[in-house]
Amino acid sequence: MAPASPILEINGGHQLLGKVKLTGSKNGTLAVLCACTLTQAQVTLIGAPYITDVINLVIVLQSIGVSAVWKSENVLQIQRPAILNLAGLDVRKASQTRAVILLAACFAYEKNDFSLPLPGGCRLGLRSIEPHVDALQQLGLQVKFEDGGLRVRRCGRSASTVTLMESGDTVTENALLAAIVTHQGPVRIENASCNYMVQDLCLFLQSLGATIGGVGTSSLTITSPTSSTMGTVSHSLLEDPIEAFFFVALAAVTKSTLQINRVPTGFISLELRCLVKMGLSIESSASYLAANDFHELYDLKVSAVNLALLALDGKVHPNVFPYGVNVDNLPALASVAATSHGTTRFHDWMYESRVSCFSLFKNFGVHVDITDAHRAQVTGCQKLRAGDCDLPSALRPASMILLIALAAPGVSRLQEFEVLYRGYDRLLPRLEQLGAKVSINTTA
Numbered sequence: 001m002a003p004a005s006p007i008l009e010i011n012g013g014h015q016l017l018g019k020v021k022l023t024g025s026k027n028g029t030l031a032v033l034c035a036c037t038l039t040q041a042q043v044t045l046i047g048a049p050y051i052t053d054v055i056n057l058v059i060v061l062q063s064i065g066v067s068a069v070w071k072s073e074n075v076l077q078i079q080r081p082a083i084l085n086l087a088g089l090d091v092r093k094a095s096q097t098r099a100v101i102l103l104a105a106c107f108a109y110e111k112n113d114f115s116l117p118l119p120g121g122c123r124l125g126l127r128s129i130e131p132h133v134d135a136l137q138q139l140g141l142q143v144k145f146e147d148g149g150l151r152v153r154r155c156g157r158s159a160s161t162v163t164l165m166e167s168g169d170t171v172t173e174n175a176l177l178a179a180i181v182t183h184q185g186p187v188r189i190e191n192a193s194c195n196y197m198v199q200d201l202c203l204f205l206q207s208l209g210a211t212i213g214g215v216g217t218s219s220l221t222i223t224s225p226t227s228s229t230m231g232t233v234s235h236s237l238l239e240d241p242i243e244a245f246f247f248v249a250l251a252a253v254t255k256s257t258l259q260i261n262r263v264p265t266g267f268i269s270l271e272l273r274c275l276v277k278m279g280l281s282i283e284s285s286a287s288y289l290a291a292n293d294f295h296e297l298y299d300l301k302v303s304a305v306n307l308a309l310l311a312l313d314g315k316v317h318p319n320v321f322p323y324g325v326n327v328d329n330l331p332a333l334a335s336v337a338a339t340s341h342g343t344t345r346f347h348d349w350m351y352e353s354r355v356s357c358f359s360l361f362k363n364f365g366v367h368v369d370i371t372d373a374h375r376a377q378v379t380g381c382q383k384l385r386a387g388d389c390d391l392p393s394a395l396r397p398a399s400m401i402l403l404i405a406l407a408a409p410g411v412s413r414l415q416e417f418e419v420l421y422r423g424y425d426r427l428l429p430r431l432e433q434l435g436a437k438v439s440i441n442t443t444a
């Protein structure tokens with residue numbers, strides 16, 4: 001008989017209390033890790049989250065000869081060898097992460113012709129890599145689909161101005177890295193994403209000697225370092241705004257008070273505004289500088305004790321930063337809507353099928369109407385009941401169900417919960433520290 005798959009049991013409906021410490025973001029760390037292959041310097045990454053996506057990418061880097069060692073909790077030291085062993089690439093691990101597409105630019109630093117597996121990551125409908133193919137083409141790298149993977153070849157000259165087909169986060173990172181690899185002079189990248197992970201990568205590339213203008217805007221100008229950085233480089237990763245919002249939503253759905261420290265609120269200000277309009281109390285400290293000397297951080301005290309949250313009027317929709325709710329925060333916002341009074345409308349135009357996951361709220365007594373592949377209406381429920389559920393394979397919808405299970409009185413049983421480890425460092429002990437009753441049952 002096959003061994004039983006472990007089940008995450010949540011005894012929900014309990015008020016939580018305590019302080020939350022954030023780690024660096026998954027998405028920023030993945031980009032910076034890939035960029036470590038472009039320097040001979042020994043890099044120390046401070047704040048690196050110990051999560052499956054990062055662990056997998058570390059294994060991928062090790063498979064090509066990079067030394068990657070956890071020096072202490074959340075401190076990762078990276079040193080590439082003189083020559084990368086591209087033939088040794090761990091294809092299975094590489095194909096599990098979206099960020100592996102960044103190696104298309106990085107490996108061109110090494111070789112003129114090579115292959116890569118197709119990137120993985122959350123399955124959220126079709127996630128095209130055409131914008132990457134187009135950007136890399138403009139930068140002198142031809143990418144072709146071949147034998148179920150990607151073949152990358154240097155070809156022709158790199159343009160000095162590149163316009164991205166989409167203002168995507170990873171494609172902007174790929175263009176930055178490719179510009180460093182293929183072009184000595186300044187390259188302007190138009191329609192760039194200015195989201196948190198792109199800014200984090202820019203700061204790291206600056207510490208390697210690149211000159212980058214326009215950080216935090218949609219027009220970036222990058223010039224490669226004039227000489228190869230040797231010695232040591234230390235980079236403090238920016239605290240994860242998506243993880244921060246998960247804990248804000250956690251306070252809201254469990255009617256708790258949580259103190260969340262070192263929050264880069266500039267990246268989630270609209271999400272926080274939505275929750276304040278719904279009735280959540282959020283007190284903020286004065287700002288102070290992040291360890292990267294660039295971003296501002298705040299300590300937030302979030303309280304929903306004895307508060308009845310109301311549904312939002314109008315529709316909630318994601319957009320590229322800074323024009324809307326971060327698409328990765330939409331599911332957490334939906335979980336707050338699921339515990340509020342009234343009906344909230346969501347319109348996720350960015351991902352093909354993510355709102356269909358909202359129907360899993362029904363397992364907990366919440367009324368949900370999925371109008372089409374992009375639209376859903378969530379009617380809040382004040383008498384949530386515990387539910388059983390296979391977590392969706394996409395990270396944020398999975399964390400949204402975890403939030404509801406923590407809010408629903410009784411024991412909820414979540415299967416396929418390991419997906420949560422892709423994005424949240426030491427999640428269960430941290431929840432327990434706040435008073436949540438969570439355990440893994442391996443015998444069921």
Ligand SMILES: CC(=O)N[C@H]1[C@@H](OP(=O)(O)OP(=O)(O)OC[C@H]2O[C@@H](n3ccc(=O)[nH]c3=O)[C@H](O)[C@@H]2O)O[C@H](CO)[C@@H](O)[C@@H]1O
Nearest residue numbers: 027098099127166167168169170171197320327328350351
């Ligand atoms: C490793 C990493 O960093 N992953 C993040 C990154 O993925 P990544 O940058 O790979 O995001 P995608 O390229 O898949 O874009 C997400 C979706 O938005 C659509 N789109 C995006 C921009 C745009 O201007 N127009 C448009 O239509 C894409 O077609 C796609 O359907 O950004 C996503 C959107 O913030 C986040 O959910 C992911 O967590």
Ligand SMILES: C=C(OP(=O)(O)O)C(=O)O
Nearest residue numbers: 098120121122328395396
């Ligand atoms: C969609 C996500 O990740 P990825 O791009 O790595 O699939 C996410 O972090 O929610």
